Amino acid sequence: MSQTLPSGSLSGKTALVTGSSRGIGADTVRYFAEAGANVVINFRNKAPRAEKLATQLRELGVEALVVGADLTDPESVKAMFDEVERTFGGLDILVLNASGGMESGMAEDYALLLNRDAQVNVLETALPLLKDDARVVFVTSHQAHFIRTTPTMPEYEPVALSKRAGEDALREKIPALEERGVGFTVVSGDMIEGTITATLLERANPGAISARREDAGKLYNVSEFAAEVARAAVDPVPADNTRLVGDTGSFGGE
Numbered sequence: 018m019s020q021t022l023p024s025g026s027l028s029g030k031t032a033l034v035t036g037s038s039r040g041i042g043a044d045t046v047r048y049f050a051e052a053g054a055n056v057v058i059n060f061r062n063k064a065p066r067a068e069k070l071a072t073q074l075r076e077l078g079v080e081a082l083v084v085g086a087d088l089t090d091p092e093s094v095k096a097m098f099d100e101v102e103r104t105f106g107g108l109d110i111l112v113l114n115a116s117g118g119m120e121s122g123m124a125e126d127y128a129l130l131l132n133r134d135a136q137v138n139v140l141e142t143a144l145p146l147l148k149d150d151a152r153v154v155f156v157t158s159h160q161a162h163f164i165r166t167t168p169t170m171p172e173y174e175p176v177a178l179s180k181r182a183g184e185d186a187l188r189e190k191i192p193a194l195e196e197r198g199v200g201f202t203v204v205s206g207d208m209i210e211g212t213i214t215a216t217l218l219e220r221a222n223p224g225a226i227s228a229r230r231e232d233a234g235k236l237y238n239v240s241e242f243a244a245e246v247a248r249a250a251v252d253p254v255p256a257d258n259t260r261l262v263g264d265t266g267s268f269g270g271e
Contacts, residue, residue, distance in 0.1 A: 021048045021244040022251060028053035031105040032250070035059045035088060035139060036115025038067035040212055041156065044243030045112055047074065049250075054110070055080040057101055061087055061115070080104075088115055088135040089127075094142050101146060108146045110250045113139060113187070114156045118176035119217045128179035136183045140190060149198040152250045155187050158214075159261070162205040163268035172221040176214075191258060200254040204246050207263035210238045233264035 032049040036042040038060035046056045047070070056074060060067040064085060071081035082104050086097040101108065113136050118128030140153065147153070160169040161180035169177045184203055194201050208215050208229050219226050230236045237245075245262045252260075 021247050022052035024051070025053045026251070027109075030054045030109040031057070031101075031107065032110035032112070033057035033059065033101060033108055033143075034112040034114050036061070037112075038063045038070060041209065041239055041243045041246065042112070042114040043070055044240045045114060045246045046070070048244060048247035049110065050074040050077050050079045050081065052247075053079060055082075055105060057082045057084060057105075057108075059088075059097065059115070060085055088139055089130050091138055091142070094135075094139055098142050098146060107148050108143060108151060109148050110152050110154070111140070111143050111147065112154045112156065112246060112250060114246070116156070116176075116180060116183075117213075118179055119173070119214060119221075128176050129182060132176065132179040133183035133186050137186050137190075140187060144197075147197065147199050150200075151198075152200045152202070152254075153194065154246060154249050155184060155201070155203045156246055157181075157184055157203060157205045158209075159205050159207050159263070159265060159268050162203070162259075162261075163265075167268045170218065170222050170225060173214075173218055188258065201258055202249045202254050202260055203258055204249045204260045204262060206237060206242050206245070207233055207265075208236055209242045210236050212239060232267050235263070237263050 032054045034042045034046045037046040037058045046058055050056050058067045058071055067083045071083045074081040084097045084100050086093045116132050157180050161177040164177040164181045191201050215226055249260045
């Protein structure tokens with residue numbers, strides 16, 4: 018991966034990315050570390066993979082803390098931030114990347130629990146640690162962001178609705194965050210090649226990804242989209258708190 022943020026531009030800063038042992042989260046946390054930030058790698062159940070990533074990032078000369086936490090469990094989330102506070106004292110960047118809802122065998126309300134309730138709880142639990150000029154980024158998809166105006170695949174609709182509910186709930190926190198000087202940006206991307214969600218969608222609806230690629234002209238891959246997420250944490254906050262990545266021509270207005 019090429020340098021996404023200027024080397025040393027995040028020296029002395031600390032960034033936490035939820036769900037960062039793999040995929041978009043892992044590449045985002047890598048970009049922060051390459052820019053000199055100390056990082057917190059959060060995972061739910063893949064400790065060896067998270068530890069392997071941490072070892073790689075420490076070779077860049079930064080500190081990397083690995084913390085397992087189930088984001089749907091408030092006690093687990095509190096324990097994670099307690100550890101962050103003990104290790105680093107505070108946070109400059111919080112990326113709310115972890116999401117889901119297409120996993121098999123979960124309760125009916127799991128998507129809403131993870132994509133709305135847990136996101137709000139993570140932000141509220143992190144608030145005391147966020148420094149005055151900190152940045153919060155929420156990662157979502159066009160299929161969720163535009164769900165009110167543009168239908169999505171039936172297989173994805175419950176997840177899309179739950180992620181939009183999470184986005185709306187987080188947006189309600191913007192005035193309180195701004196009072197603290199904390200910037201908030203929603204990063205919305207089209208389907209991302211190589212993600213778990215794309216794989217599950219393709220399994221449920223064969224041909225879905227290639228059809229979307231044809232419509233959009235191009236789909237971002239994991240590292241390209243992660244670069245946009247990382248930049249959203251340092252670029253000026255957009256007026257509407259929204260950074261749209263990739264084609265939006267197939268999607269209606271807000």
